[in-house]
Amino acid sequence: MTDDLVTANVHLLLVEDNEGYLERAIRRLKKFGYQHIETAADEQKARDKLDRQHFDVIVADMRLGRHDDGGFTIVDEVKQRNITSVVIILTANDTVTDCRKALKGYGCWDYISKTMRDRSALEERHDSIQEALIYLNRWGNSKDEKWIEEQWNFLLALYQNQYVAVINNKVIESAETEEALKARIHERKLPLFLLVIRKIEAETAQQQSINDLRQEEESDTLEFKSTLQWDIKKSRQNDELRFEVLGTLVGFMNHEGGTLLIGVQDDHSVLGLGPDLDSLGQGKNRDDFQQLLNNLISDRIGTAFAPLLKIRFEKVEGKVVCAIDVKIGAEPVFLAVQEGKQRIKKFYIRQGNTTRLLDVEEAHHYIRLNWK
Template sequence: MQDLDVSNIHLLLVEDNPDYLELLIEELADFGYQHIETANDPDEAKEKLNQHLFEVIIADMRLKGDSGGGFVVFDEIQKRNITAVVIILTANDTVKDCRHAFKLGAGDYISKNMQGNVFEILHNSIQEAITYLNRWGNRKDEMWIKDNKAALLARYQNQYVAVINNQVIESAETEEALKARIRERKLPLFLLVIRKIETETTQPPLINDLRLQEESDSLEFKSTLQWDVKKSCQNEALRFEVLGTLVGFMNHEGGTLLIGVQDDHSVLGLESDLDSLGQGKNLDDFQQLLNNLISDRIGAALAPLLKIRFENLEGKAVCAIDVKRAAEPVFLAVQEGKQRIKKFYSRQGNTTRLLDVEQTHHYIRLNWK
């Protein structure tokens, strides 16, 4: 892994062995960490959580007095809706504790007794956690912003806000001014969600207006639903590219998919797709096919999250599918041999990504727990 600049990562170390704590601080400082706070027991950890914001909390599983150690830290994080990665670093490693920690959402579980350089392993684990957050974002606070939009509009309308741990910690008239204030306060940058609080339009944007925009994490173009333009034939594999994008939107922040628009923004229309459905088929048949695919491969219960609409552009029909964010993880059912396999997609920039099992686990843990 290529080393990140870790100088602005804020760490909390919860460790009751003073000699090991001193060594841990020295080793982490050698890797470049400059913002390190410490606690000897859960009560002191709670005080530090009152005073500071942290991206990563490194906790021993068992502390003096059988206080519950890292489990108490987990409980406190969940009570406060704190967005931070918790890494367990313990000498009392057991399978039971390891399973319990991962069920609670631990980012990693590292034994002090494992072979190799434990501190380098810990450093790599921190970097992996931060890289993941940079790539996939902070869903807890994004959901909080959506759920509290009315209250935020009353106070911060047309302003940019920085949110962490389900609270606004700074605001400004422009995004640049907001980031400058964050830097001045030396706040953690990796976990913050920055959004402009503005009134949403009640009507969806016109398809032609969307066509003129660039593809993004909330907008994608597809030339067709199932007609292979290059091979001049029907290709049902293309359907799953469309369905994967819809699932990616539902697992991210929602978005709009245009069908009949090419990557260069030119209008292709739906004529080839309609012809592939059979003679005399129309937009109603096209919409029915989409509805059937969504119900069969994504789930009928999720259909209300999608709205299908059409517009004529340059004399050609174009389809838009407006997608809302889902309240829980959504999977796409894909046929592999005789089995249906559930696959998980999300958006990264202007692309839809298929996540493997480990990535899916981390994404769900960070964004829906």
């Protein structure tokens, strides 16, 4: 859909009761190239607009008429209808409390003060919309992506080998080709940014073998670890090594997914799970190893994220190697690390063939651009 993701195709709803400010905003937005702009002067008119069409971005004034929190009424309406539009709140009476409520409580994309110089506030709105579009272009609509995954068997029964367009947890159009589907969407003047387009087909691709993977070079989606917890250099168990493995898994989930091999060294040679199994005690086997991994994942990453990980084993050169296939997370994933008496949440990403820990500022910026 990247060819379609241009400013001229963005569908905007401006909820604003100040006619003078609204006129200036429309003029400025049109200069920036926006062509599909609808307006509403109050909450009810906004509801009527939402009844009739879909919007990529909704920009709502906080104060509408006599209601100091009219903008939040619009946000409530969006949430109740399960609408996936990006929402930006504007206000002339900005407060830290309202800002936190908008961003944290309601999950708004942005909170912009009108008390800037008029030109700056309008340009800030344009910049915020563009950032939202970059996010949608790169990551799509996570709510509907998740719905498609959950409803896959149902969709497969109705739309096998067809392309579907989904918005607000609903299939709104389908066609035999992506081009035909986009043509229908264009005819209906629907927003392309929020739509999720998928081909519904049975999965036939075979999983890549561990032996094939270990012959590839490490990358942003492939990592080798010699062991889970056995320190080869010191010939003893080293629990700190566990967090290198867990950090890599979190990095994959916060990036594009990937596969971690345990029992393969940096030079691609096979060490196997022997040292780790010995560290677990006499008679322990790969089931015990997998149980340890599952416990670590649940305890340090979270049980809710366990479905994103698939653990498998394969014999390579007569030695058992473990692979952990990781899917991308629909939300940011953190690793709980013990520091003294406290557990600290840390945020990792993949950067090239390494796993990188981000500081608070870096993590905040990364999360804003990659999830909402």
